[in-house]
Amino acid sequence: MTPILRPVNPAPDADALAAIYAPFVLNTFISFEEVPPTPTEMQARAEAVLDKGLPYLVAEDAATGRIIGYAYASPYRPRTAYRFSVESSIYVHPDAQGVGLGRRLMDAVTDRCRELGMKTMLAVVSLDPDIAIEDNPSVRFHLGYGFKQVGFLTNIGRKFRKWAPTVLFKLALALGE
Numbered sequence: 001m002t003p004i005l006r007p008v009n010p011a012p013d014a015d016a017l018a019a020i021y022a023p024f025v026l027n028t029f030i031s032f033e034e035v036p037p038t039p040t041e042m043q044a045r046a047e048a049v050l051d052k053g054l055p056y057l058v059a060e061d062a063a064t065g066r067i068i069g070y071a072y073a074s075p076y077r078p079r080t081a082y083r084f085s086v087e088s089s090i091y092v093h094p095d096a097q098g099v100g101l102g103r104r105l106m107d108a109v110t111d112r113c114r115e116l117g118m119k120t121m122l123a124v125v126s127l128d129p130d131i132a133i134e135d136n137p138s139v140r141f142h143l144g145y146g147f148k149q150v151g152f153l154t155n156i157g158r159k160f161r162k163w164a165p166t167v168l169f170k171l172a173l174a175l176g177e
């Protein structure tokens with residue numbers, strides 16, 4: 001499998017994006033959503049990112065054209081002084097995990113954010129309360145990528161009848177941080 005990365009096409013890609021995301025919503029603590037967004041909602045979310053001029057990339061299997069992952073940067077907070085801070089989101093289909101695609105997607109998103117003059121990227125990683133933080137795959141990915149843990153919020157999410165925490169990660173995009 002040789003994935004190629006390309007900018008999202010919100011309408012035609014929406015079904016595939018929704019299909020990748022839904023199992024994480026339904027079966028895991030990785031997303032704190034509890035009802036999978038419809039393709040129409042995924043399309044609207046992608047359009048909102050592009051409308052801000054921010055990157056939203058999909059990875060596609062070059063041989064089949066199947067979308068196997070996506071990543072994007074969205075505004076961290078709406079108030080204007082936060083305008084140089086973005087929040088990352090990244091989802092790779094389980095079939096395509098562990099072979100470098102997450103790193104490639106993150107490289108592409110961070111490169112574009114740097115070109116746009118963004119200074120800081122945040123990632124909010126929600127945790128399964130039954131898995132030790134150091135064993136959480138997303139925690140390991142973000143630490144391995146160079147994010148620093150800057151926050152930990154206990155009992156901040158309620159899913160599957162359990163209280164779950166989040167970790168806040170920060171990546172400096174610009175020199176001088």
Ligand SMILES: CC(C)(COP(=O)(O)OP(=O)(O)OC[C@H]1O[C@@H](n2cnc3c(N)ncnc32)[C@H](O)[C@@H]1OP(=O)(O)O)[C@@H](O)C(=O)NCCC(=O)NCCS
Pocket residue numbers: 024030090091092093096097098099100101102103104123124125126136137138140141142144145
């Ligand atoms: C987390 C995720 C994006 C990582 O993508 P990936 O394609 O599997 O990761 P890669 O193969 O590019 O690995 C990148 C690095 O992270 C490390 N890593 C990735 N998954 C890991 C895991 N489960 N355990 C330990 N390290 C891991 C790799 O060792 C690799 O390090 P290296 O580049 O120094 O060799 C992907 O597994 C995923 O989509 N998971 C489910 C959704 C999710 O958790 N998204 C993040 C929500 S905050």
